[in-house]
Amino acid sequence: MNILSRRAVLRGTGALVLSFSLTPAAWTQGAGAKLPGSLGKNPSLDAWIRIDADGKITAFTGKAELGQGIRTALTQVVAEELEVPFEQVSLVTADTSRTVDEGYTAGSHSVQDSGTALRNAAAQVREILIAEAARRLKALPGQLHADTGAVIGPNSARVTYAELVSSNLLHAEAQPTSKLKDPTFFKVIDKPIQRVDIPGKVTGGAAYVQDIRLPGMLHARVVRPPSAGAKLASLDVSNIEKMTGVVKVIRDGNFLAVVAYREFQAIQAMRALSRVARWSESASLPSHLPAFLLGLPSQDFVILDQHAAAAQPALKTLEATYTRPYLSHGSVGPSCAVAHLTEGVMTIWTHTQGVYPDRRAISEMLGMSPDKVHCIHVEGSGCYGHNGADDAAADAALIASSMPDQPIRVQWMREQEHGWEPHGPAMVAKARASLDSAGHIVDWDYGVWSNTHTMRPGPAGSLLAAQHMEKAFPVPEPEPIPQPEGGGDRNALPLYVLPNAKVTHHFLRQMPVRVSALRSLGAHMNVFAIESFMDELAVAGGLDPVVFRLAHLEDSRARDVVTAAADEFHWSARATPAGGHGYGFGFARYKNLAAYCAVVMQVHVDRDTGRIRVLRVAAAVDTGQVINPDGVRNQIEGGILQSLSWAMFEGVTFDSTRITSIDWSTYPILRFGSVPESLTVRIIDRPGTPFLGCGEAAQGPATAALANAVANATGKRIRDLPLNAARIKAL
């Protein structure tokens, strides 16, 4: 039992929450009793929902708000099942002293896992309250119902939740099944409730970890090596220490940092320190990237190998190779963290996607017991995967560990975020397939070459500070993420019905560039490749791309999404491609087990300037039961635009030694001039079905639709990302 001290809680958030069990081991589950969503991670209902004696309702999630809107969506779920007004529920997010360990906020899992857990917990809490009211009113539970924070009984008897809760009422074990509300009666779920965080964010409220100001807080900046693996050869800090405002220069092996009273003083000292530091570097970065990747030793996993007699013989065979460069997460706000070591406890405010894994990694790095490290999630700039967040947290913690009682704020600079974040892996995919005389695919062979898509903490060695310090921790061995979710092979299995198909994941252990999770992992590349190839096959068979897809799709929800997107776009009424105009389609079910999404696009391509103008975009999405339709729309719109940015502009650059895309001029992204003229999203609601999540559903289909539209417009296929001006002009 981990009883929080009042002090620790106050230090964390300024609000007092009474203790509750954080020890799942205290519970044993009956065999086969699988609890919904993340409930199994801690089956105590009061780990998820608390009602105070004054009626205040607090819900707890181990997931973090990353700008995707889950603070609002998860609150909606709780309010609905608890039968209380939305405004009455406050939500505590990822905090190692307060919330359940739900791992990372990643993989479009938040609503699926935490939303499902909270929905079931809220429904079970409601039923406990009704049962307690029945006992007090000497009525049968069936005669009672919950309404607006109270239980209503016969003769309008009304007992409020506040009156019903006693100290241990909700300290009950969750059950595998819940009495969930019938979607017909939803008042809060499936409503476009406004995001709770937006008013603060547009009026200058303290909304981000960057906005934390603790009394006596000092500003730190890290000086990173000029390249990965560089060793500090010589350093004279005497002049730096004399600079105005400098409190301390920290050197720990290859880890260098400055601490100053004021932020700009820290920046000036960082620059000066950077100038005097001498490093020895080695040339370790590859050239001719796709060929280099294909030449690396690989560990091969055959993830699909099915054979059936084809109805018709193969008539035409196509082969194609597709590539993607390394991509930056490119958060607009570079990573930041605040750490404070006091009374033997290290508190870290961080925009990490995983407070518990971060705590494990940082405690290992510092040689502290994990229960002496407290990680509190505070929003940062959008991360889209594993960016510099965890590393900034480690930087702040390492500096703060040598400066007890002084809160330390570390803010990464732009070039540090671009240069040191773990990038989305470069990938290669090769596809070969044959068509019969009717235009059906009779065989399919697909291989994808990729590094791992997760190097998250975990072990301390995944943190830059831990790699750089004197007592350096080794970089952990990369591991593939197994199917069915997959990493580099995420969505490498086509959803299409193929009688003969082989799919191989060529897992590359050697990582010349630091990599980790970028929104949708390998799905972006695999969907781009598969959906491009489907278009090439459709063209070869003389078939309409949508008709061709439908001819190979059996899943009725997939068919509905494809049809809805085509309808939303008026696909069948589109003009013949001419004058640089073209039309493209892309579809996938994310991970083959989450949201279905199809994207359709009209582009204009100017081959003289190399410019692509995206004119019109329509999308359709089925994300199961919708919690917040505007939230879904926002995620799909954003996913499409970000994916267009990746597809048209982006690629990490490097010479033989250093990353050279280190700011927005060397790593250009989409600007307003390249934003589509119109974008509509049609949601196919599936009331009563499981939540599927939607944060990553559009990444693959949008890039694929663009590539297909450009091919349609120009009559020529670009198979290498990005589809930038140079490649268009070279067509």
Added chain:
Amino acid sequence: MIELRVNGQSHNVSADPDTPLLYVLRDELQLNAAKFGCGLGQCGSCTVLVDGAPTLSCVTPIMLLEGRQITTVEGLGTREEPGPMQRAFIEEQSAQCGYCIPGMMMRAQALLQRNPRATDAEIRAYLEPNLCRCGTHMRILRAVKRAASMMTGPDASPTTRTPVPASTEVGTSEIDSDAQRDRRHSEKRERPER
């Protein structure tokens, strides 16, 4: 000491004169809205108005700003009484992570103060320097259009004013008078953007 005039209030600032305005706003004046994005003038997250003109506060030393009118998002209204630009962003739900949004709002504010009837194309072109990574662009454009119609709509024009709820009217008229004042400033003293 340098005297800075921010959102209509004077502040004596002890930071070095070559300190970029952004750090003074955030660290000394504890104003959260302007954000550190690049420190290089490439992304627009730190955009504020100086005498009505959009200015990248991360590369503008305070020594250049004495006697100038600095406006940040905090000067457009409050959570309780949001100004038209803020209301528009809330009503259109124009944020995902929201980190770039204050810079977007200030740049759009500068445009609409000069030209409240800006066309879609003019809005897009004007916002070109500002980066959004979440892909919220479509919503940002909608919010700026909505803000423009609030600023030019019936409740903004004294001759055609229709009754509106008191709270809305207070917010609107305050901001309009700010906007008019800023417009006068910018007409008087147009300066190139940094």
